Amino acid sequence: AQKVTQAQTEISVVEKEDVTLDCVYETRDTTYYLFWYKQPPSGELVFLIRRNSFDEQNEISGRYSWNFQKSTSSFNFTITASQVVDSAVYFCALTGTFYNQGGKLIFGQGTELSVKP
Amino acid sequence: DAGVIQSPRHEVTEMGQEVTLRCKPISGHDYLFWYRQTMMRGLELLIYFNNNVPIDDSGMPEDRFSAKMPNASFSTLKIQPSEPRDSAVYFCASTPPGTLGANEQFFGPGTRLTVL
Helix, strand or coil, rough: CCCEEECEEEEEECCCEEEEEECCCCCCCCEEEEEEEEEEECCCCCCEEEEEEECCCCCCCCCEEEEEHHHHHHEEEEECCCCCCHHHEEEEEEECCCCCEEECCCCCCCEEEECCC | CCCCCEEEEEEEEECCEEEEEEEEECCCCCCEEEEEEECCCEEEEEEEEEECEEEECCCCCCCCEEEEEEEEEEEEEECCCCCCHHHHEEEEEEECCCCCCCCEECCCCCEEEEEE
């Protein structure tokens, strides 16, 4: 079975601090995809990044960076110099690729990030 | 280009009433997903379609829930009769053709359902 665990339920930081959101996953698929989504207070789900299981390169996009490590089944997300606008719930998610199982986004429980001025 | 469109955005109904949620996926997308978000259970997949055909409905909670996709541009999720425990935000998402599971899912704004 596939499972995503985000152990941090809530994180509170002060603006400009760096913060890392943890994500650990379980899957028996050899090919799979990992995602991060952001859900701001307005409620919509915003796609942030996708990573496939064969690409372990870390990625940086502005203040955001992602560290994917297959050896520990982790896909952690770091925000550098956090800002108040980063306050949101962040979801890590996983899909497999087998027919009638693939495409199903399995979400973690989410980490609520609060960035205080 | 319009994103995924859901209606209504908010729905308040009384227990026992029928509720119909609507979704228009992004044009050209051939997968459509219905998710439900609650505090207790988080985000969970209810059902998904490929080319208008239901592929996996194992997440549908019970027979009171049904979903249809009569054409590529429209899907409905119906709850009949509704119960207070159905109160949640229901999201529709779509994804373009391609390697199954590989593409990001584009989410609609959600329908916040309250059953009194």
